Amino acid sequence: MMWPSSQASKILLFLLLVIIVYCIYMDTFLFLRIQNYKIDLYDPVENATQQESSTKSAKEQPCYEDVTWIPCTINPLCHPTVKGLMVDHINHYIYGPLCAIVDIGLGISERMLFITPNMISFFHVFIACVGANLLTCQNLAARRLGIVLFQLRMFLDDLDGHVARERKHIKGERSEVGTMGYWVDGICDFIGVIAMMLGILIYLKNNPPRRGYKGTPVSTLPYHQLKEINSSEDIEKEHTAEIGISYKTKVTFQRIVQVIGLFSGQMLLSSLTWNRYIDIYQDVLENCTNYDIVRREAAFKSGIFFFATALWRIVNPHSYLHLLSLAVFCDKTWVFLKTIHYSGYLCLVVAVATSEYLVDGIRTFVINGVEG
Structure with a gap:
């Protein structure tokens, strides 16, 4: 990874929140701008004629x-x-x-x-x-x-x-x-x-x-509790967990x-x-x-x-x-x-x-x- 996952998560979360707040702010001012000021709805070629x-x-x-x-x-x-x-x-x-x-x-x-x-x-x-x-x-x-x-x-x-x-x-x-x-x-x-x-x-x-069943024998765990793992990092973490994991198929x-x-x-x-x-x-x-x-x-x-x-x-x-x-x-x-x-x-x-x-x-x- 380019930097530790915890640090990356914090930076990405902060940036995401900033972008969301900024976009909501801009949407609000866009609506107010449309309501309170002139808008230009004319075709550029005919703009002068239409303005008259x-x-x-x-x-x-x-x-x-x-x-x-x-x-x-x-x-x-x-x-x-x-x-x-x-x-x-x-x-x-x-x-x-x-x-x-x-x-x-x-x-x-x-x-x-x-x-x-x-x-x-x-x-x-x-x-x-x-x-x-x-x-x-x-x-x-x-x-x-x-x-x-x-x-x-x-x-x-x-x-x-x-x-x-x-x-x-x-x-x-x-x-x-x-x-x-x-x-x-x-x-x-x-x-x-x-x-x-x-x-x-x-x-x-x-x-x-990968799909697997966490902590419980495969034969006894309901299908809806199936967990899917996307990255090798997650797989390694599951391997080191005390409860372990029993993998099904990829x-x-x-x-x-x-x-x-x-x-x-x-x-x-x-x-x-x-x-x-x-x-x-x-x-x-x-x-x-x-x-x-x-x-x-x-x-x-x-x-x-x-x-x-x-x-x-x-x-x-x-x-x-x-x-x-x-x-x-x-x-x-x-x-x-x-x-x-x-x-x-x-x-x-x-x-x-x-x-x-x-x-x-x-x-x-x-x-x-x-x-x-």
Whole structure:
């Protein structure tokens, strides 16, 4: 290990608590920012025309850029968009501002024009392949290094989008569905996720979790008291315990494939539905300037819309990857996968059902002007 497990646990627990508190803090201020200040729901190409037709009440709202002390170039609260509300907390509140700082410091968007967003996407695929190779190692320090590389990959995934938006002078997070960059980014993300899952699969195949009965003869212990052990460190601790442990069999490779397959299915389903609702919400609230601004803004500011998008901040594919990365780093990969491979589908069903209900209401309200 890179440092004693007790010290690592304390540091990770402290960092996790800090990140959770920070994200709750930012979510709270994001909601207040949306409610109390102007929002920009217009397509960038038609922004000037749409602003001229905005209502007097909208013009009287204060501008957030005039009151915030954090420059909007790095402030994730300045330009709330549909996608910005649905991006996971780590990417939106941590990696997003870091990308802006790196871009400003290196001048990637303005001076390094030879570096294209697609080049950054291809490079993070290479990083993912190196990280996946490290995830297959039995040494925990090597696997932790692999996770660091995968977090770097996710940072670069944010950076390519940031550079693309800066060069097109687009404010806030937006998905340009159907463009070449959209498909290149999606394919590179897909390859990166596949690499990570293959690395974990190979590691678990070579180091399968064990099942055993602790302290009681196998023949007399009920099945529900079966204990699964994930790491060699845990096995060594059990061997040295006074009560001992009677091992059953290793978890079969077929079972490992099944659990990883079900988790990967969640990732795929989450990605498809997440992108679908981003596209739908953008079309209704941001891109179609023919719809009434007041109704679009009212729908965007509604509490139920904020709640529905908050669900996607938790169950989108990036959140799954962050949780999996934490599990691998803590050497609890199998415990996490086994816990989430079924229950995660329930969270997705709730998010999809909420969004489907909300989509109909928003369309009815925005397009027909009927309260939904």
